[in-house]
Amino acid sequence: MLSLHERIRAAALPGVVESVPTFRSLLVHYDPLVTSSAALVKAVGDMIEDTGSAPRRARIWRIPVCYAPEFAPDMADVSERSGLSPEQVAECHAATRYHVYMIGFLPGFPYMGDVAPELVLPRRKDPRTRVPAGAIAIATNLTAIYTLESPGGWNLIGATPIRSFDARWTPPALLAPGDGVLFSPITAQEFGEIRAASEAGNYKVVCEDAAP
Amino acid sequence: MTAFLKIQEPGIHSTIQDLGRFGYQDLGVPVSGALDATSFRLANALAGNDEKMAAIEILLQGPTIEVCAETVSIALAGTSTPIEVLGETPRLVPPWQSLMLRRGEVFRIGPVRESVGCYLAIEGGFDLEPILGSLSTYVRAGLGGFNGGRLAQGDELPLRQDSVPERTEVRLAKWPDLAPRERLRVVLGPQLGDFKEDSVETFLNAAYRVSPQADRMGFRLDGPPLSHAGDFNIVSDGIATGAIQVPGSGQPIVLLADRQTTGGYPKIATIISADLPAAGRLKPGDPVRFIAVEVKQAEAIRRKDEEEIMAMIAGIVPARESGNLDLGSLYGSNLVSGVVSSDE
Numbered sequence: 001m002l003s004l005h006e007r008i009r010a011a012a013l014p015g016v017v018e019s020v021p022t023f024r025s026l027l028v029h030y031d032p033l034v035t036s037s038a039a040l041v042k043a044v045g046d047m048i049e050d051t052g053s054a055p056r057r058a059r060i061w062r063i064p065v066c067y068a069p070e071f072a073p074d075m076a077d078v079s080e081r082s083g084l085s086p087e088q089v090a091e092c093h094a095a096t097r098y099h100v101y102m103i104g105f106l107p108g109f110p111y112m113g114d115v116a117p118e119l120v121l122p123r124r125k126d127p128r129t130r131v132p133a134g135a136i137a138i139a140t141n142l143t144a145i146y147t148l149e150s151p152g153g154w155n156l157i158g159a160t161p162i163r164s165f166d167a168r169w170t171p172p173a174l175l176a177p178g179d180g181v182l183f184s185p186i187t188a189q190e191f192g193e194i195r196a197a198s199e200a201g202n203y204k205v206v207c208e209d210a211a212p
Numbered sequence: 213m214t215a216f217l218k219i220q221e222p223g224i225h226s227t228i229q230d231l232g233r234f235g236y237q238d239l240g241v242p243v244s245g246a247l248d249a250t251s252f253r254l255a256n257a258l259a260g261n262d263e264k265m266a267a268i269e270i271l272l273q274g275p276t277i278e279v280c281a282e283t284v285s286i287a288l289a290g291t292s293t294p295i296e297v298l299g300e301t302p303r304l305v306p307p308w309q310s311l312m313l314r315r316g317e318v319f320r321i322g323p324v325r326e327s328v329g330c331y332l333a334i335e336g337g338f339d340l341e342p343i344l345g346s347l348s349t350y351v352r353a354g355l356g357g358f359n360g361g362r363l364a365q366g367d368e369l370p371l372r373q374d375s376v377p378e379r380t381e382v383r384l385a386k387w388p389d390l391a392p393r394e395r396l397r398v399v400l401g402p403q404l405g406d407f408k409e410d411s412v413e414t415f416l417n418a419a420y421r422v423s424p425q426a427d428r429m430g431f432r433l434d435g436p437p438l439s440h441a442g443d444f445n446i447v448s449d450g451i452a453t454g455a456i457q458v459p460g461s462g463q464p465i466v467l468l469a470d471r472q473t474t475g476g477y478p479k480i481a482t483i484i485s486a487d488l489p490a491a492g493r494l495k496p497g498d499p500v501r502f503i504a505v506e507v508k509q510a511e512a513i514r515r516k517d518e519e520e521i522m523a524m525i526a527g528i529v530p531a532r533e534s535g536n537l538d539l540g541s542l543y544g545s546n547l548v549s550g551v552v553s554s555d556e
Contacts, residue, residue: 005238020237020450022474027450029237032485032511033518103240104448104474107353111448147240148353167343167355173239 001026002178007047016040021177022102023111060180062206063145063160065094065136066191071159074124078138078155082118089157090185092116093136098143100179108147108165108173112181115143127153134159136183147173158183161195162205180210215281215374217334219367220318225271225428228338228357228369229331229469231264233346237473243453244348244356245469247329247428247492250388250521251290255333257525258287258310258382266340266347267333268363271428272495274321274330275363279313282375284334286311288321290493291330291390296320309383309531312376326390327493328426336373350470351428383531386524393490395503398456398481399510403446406478407458411438415464415480420500423463428470433500437462438480448476454483454491466500468492484510486517 005021008028015035020027030040067090069075075086082089098112105111115138123139128151131137135146137154146152147165164174175181186194197203219226229252232245246252246269253263268275274293288295288307295305298318305311307330313319324330340347340358349357358369404412420435444460451457455467457477464480468491483491484505494500505513 018235018237020473022449023447025447025449027452029234029452032514036511037507102448102474103238105240105472107236107239107241107355109240150352167353171239172236172241172344177238 004044004047005177008044011043011047013040013043020104022104058178058180058210059176060097060182060208060210061175062182062184062208063164064162064186064190064194065158065160065183066186066188067093067158068188068191070188071191072157074155075157078119078121078157081121084118089119092119093138093143093157094183094185098181098183100175100177100181101142102177103173103175106146106148106150106165107167108175110144110147110164110175110179110181112143114141121155123153124155127151131156132159133163134161136160145175159191161186161191162198162203174205215284215371216368217284217371218278218280219275219363219365219369220278221276221320222363222365222367223270223275223321224273226275226363227269227349227351227361228266228340228363229269229348230266230346231348232469233344233348233350233356236344237450240473241344241353241355242350242470242473244346244350244428246331247469248290248327248331248489249492250489251327251493252331252333253521254308254384254387254524255287255289255331257528258289258308258384259285259333259335260310260376261333261335261337265333265337266357267331267337269329269331270321270324271329273323274332276318276320278318279315280368281315281371281373283312283314283378284371284373285376286313286319286332286334289331289333289384289387291324291327293322293325293330296322306383308387310381312378312381328495329493334371335376336371339370339372348469352470381531382528384524385527385529388489388524390493392494392498392500393487395501396487396491397484397505397510397513398454398502399484399507400481400504401479402449402482403478404480406441406444406446407480408439408441411440412480414438416502416504418501420464422494422496422498422500424496426494426496428468430465430467430471431494431496433464433466435463435500438464440478444478445476446478448474451475451479452482454485454488455479456481456483466491484513486510486514 001021008019015031017029100110131146131152133149135156136158139154229246232243287310343356354360418435420433423432423434425432457479459477
């Protein structure tokens, strides 16, 4: 999906506005004044068959997360439902290297997986009208970062002090589909320090290249 | 001297929009842009602008604005509401034509008629920095436009030009029919299989109405509910503007300019691009019916629609002196019932 997305972008086919990769489909937006569905089905179909592309180089981000109670309003609930202690929930969540499947819902909001089976829980029955920016959440077999304040129904188990979406950046989102993410547990004190540094523009999120 | 428009009263929901923020949907950034792109383009054409230049989108009730520039040329399109120029000798200027105003003049746009919104273009446009390539305002994330939000009292919108050349005012000889379409044309799918078979029939036969739950993101339809064949959650996929998604309640939601880029409800159909401006004009209470067309037809309809828009622009003619308009009849009509949802 991601490699097809990249090939479509690179091909710059006339009339193709942009494409949006998701878990198992790719949406191609096009201008019917310039091209047609029939022409694109053919052109993109040929790209699907072209399997000769180089493997993607993955980026692995290390995102600091504080799992302390004041940053994790649903931790007690998640702990109860999973049968794990809050410490074990945090440990378990931070032990997985996640894959960014897609970005959607909010600008920069990454759908990442897969979470460990013991943390697979449904969304909250009563979604919150306000989830703060930076909240780290789990629902079903996925985990995410609320990049902006918004309503939301996922279970909040922590928070990151860093910004992960800023329209002034190029590109505006920290994470892109295909990236890897590791969460690094931090204390509440470190949260404050990193937030201050991040807001002053003095914090760089650790990112390394990994073999595909 | 800096040139700007000063917002004395902002109206209900006035934002700066252009034709949309493209190229970032894979990062979750909604397209936004004018709900009624046709009227938006015509407003720009009348103001002597490139059709993509950002203009003010006015929903439901217009703003009161003071001209703080030597001269400006403005045009209002997408409604039958006139521009009311205030002052010692107030006058009404019809929409669909250009209007030159001088420093200190104050004008007001009243209740928006025949559509949920209309467009106020200004020659030369606004001196604002595009965000991710666009001046469209996406209020939910505070992106674009003027400070990322709705216009507020006291805002000073900077202009690119301090004056405009004197010239004959122009008007459109023909403009779009703003009355709600008898039927909006849709392409069925892509998740047709997620609905019970008789739901497609229900959808195409139903007389829906736009519910009060309506904003720039989209509107819910009141009418017969649709039944899912199984679960009403799908694996999230991409959304096109005009997509009609059906959540668990069975009440369809038509998605418009501020729609999210992806979604997890099945979509029974998508409004064809030629009919998006008509869908974007609908206000709470308006009737909505659908008729299915094939993709090929939808593309042909869009090409024909573009020819008609180009013909309207080519048909811009010198404006006649406008006679006195009857203020009483203009303001006798009620404000549209229902209000755009304010939970943004």
